[in-house]
Amino acid sequence: MPYGNQEEAYKNASTLSLLTTEQALASFAVLITELKRNFSAQACPVVLFGGSYGGMLAAWMRLKYPYITIGSLASSAPVLARESVSCFNTIKTSWDVI
Ligand SMILES: *[C@@H]1O[C@H](CO)[C@@H](O)[C@H](O)[C@H]1NC(C)=O
Ligand SMILES: *[C@@H]1O[C@H](CO)[C@@H](O)[C@H](O)[C@H]1NC(C)=O
Numbered sequence: 001m002p003y004g005n006q007e008e009a010y011k012n013a014s015t016l017s018l019l020t021t022e023q024a025l026a027s028f029a030v031l032i033t034e035l036k037r038n039f040s041a042q043a044c045p046v047v048l049f050g051g052s053y054g055g056m057l058a059a060w061m062r063l064k065y066p067y068i069t070i071g072s073l074a075s076s077a078p079v080l081a082r083e084s085v086s087c088f089n090t091i092k093t094s095w096d097v098i
Helices: 021-038 053-064 085-097
Strands: 047-051 071-075
Touching: 021 053, 047 053, 053 071
Parallel strands: 047 071
Antiparallel strands: none
C-alpha cells in the first residue's frame, strides 16, 4: 500500500497513479526477492498461485519477471479479456435495471 494506508493512497490522481497493475507486479518482484534474501532462500524456487485478478497477476509475473519465479497457476484469470462495445452497452443498460 503506497503511502502507508488506503486513505492517503486514494487521496488524489497523483497518489492513485501508483495503484497500477505494473506497480503491483514490480512490488511482487521486490517482495519475493527480499523474502528470499531475508530467509537465505535464494536457491528456493517460487511458484505463484492466484484466482481472478490474482491469477492475471500470477500469469503476468511470468511474462514480465520470468527470472523471479519458475511457474504460476492462474485460475479463472481472464488474461485475454477484451473490452467490446457490446459488453459496454450491456453493462450500461444493466445499471438502469439495477
Ligand atoms: C496528492 O497527495 C499527496 C500525498 O498527500 C501529496 O503529496 C500531493 O501533493 C498531492 N497532489 C496533489 C496534486 O494534490
Ligand atoms: C527484509 O529484511 C529487512 C532488514 O531487516 C527489512 O527491512 C525488510 O522489511 C525485510 N523484507 C521482507 C519482505 O521481509
